[in-house]
Amino acid sequence: MARAILALNTLYPLGLEALEKEFELIKLSRESDPENAIQQHRNDIVAIIAGPGNHVSRKLIEALPALEMIGIFAVGTDNVDLEAARERSILVTNTPDILTADTADIALALLLAVTRRVVEGDAYIRIGKWLNGPMPLGVSLAGKTVGIVGLGRIGQAIAKRLTAFDMRVVYHGRSKKDVPYKFYPQLLEMAQDIDFLVLSCAGGTETKGLVGEAVLKLLGVNGFLINVARGSVVDEEALLVALRNKDIAGAGLDVFANEPFVPEALYSMDNVVLLPHTGSATTETRSKMAALVIENIRAHFEGKPLKTLVAV
């Protein structure tokens, strides 16, 4: 029986092809009838490769009787039904650490871009507006307070960068950590004490809709929201209302509730900067992530220990 790997996303760079000697590769995005491709190979698929936007549901897991492992091409695991994987003793791996610095950089890039009007300024020159006078002023970072939700690896890397920008860091999360930043057990309490709210927590049911109308109101008219976590952490409707009504000053968003679809209302707002989920999107990091996914798959089928097993 041929062993097949179901790739729900396309890995960059083309490292995935290296597996073609040992496995049949089903690249779902290239299949004209994806459902049929899965049905045809359902008894052969031993591994799935999935990126953040690829939902590995209980239904999919249960439809694949030979499935042994799921290699997530990301650090976040919220796209996989971990309970369904655990019930079948299916191994799940992800790509932590190697994307931490790049993702933290993107949080800073968004913070700088939205407060200092970087994107707007670029357009200002290109469309010839500078000739008519200076553009509106931005907002200073130094001396301001940033509240981070989720002080894990990425959150701590963001904090380190913010400190270098002479900013004060505080945080909210599941538990207090051994760090020199003030901990807020209550997000609402933190929201009213900060200038910028940065989200770098895990997605999933625990954080779904964590940032809604009440938090945004407390963040206030001079507050900015930066999200490099998951779109699900924010009540997107409430965010649109807050941005439209200027209940907050602006937002820098790398993630959205229903990617790759982004609410069109955001397109015309000049107080937002939008990125298409690019936290880990550098040649260096994506290459390392692809290599790690492949290494884990090989290790499993050669009976070796996996490098980055997710506890399910």
Ligand code: GLV
């Ligand atoms: C990206 O979103 C990741 O979870 O790695």
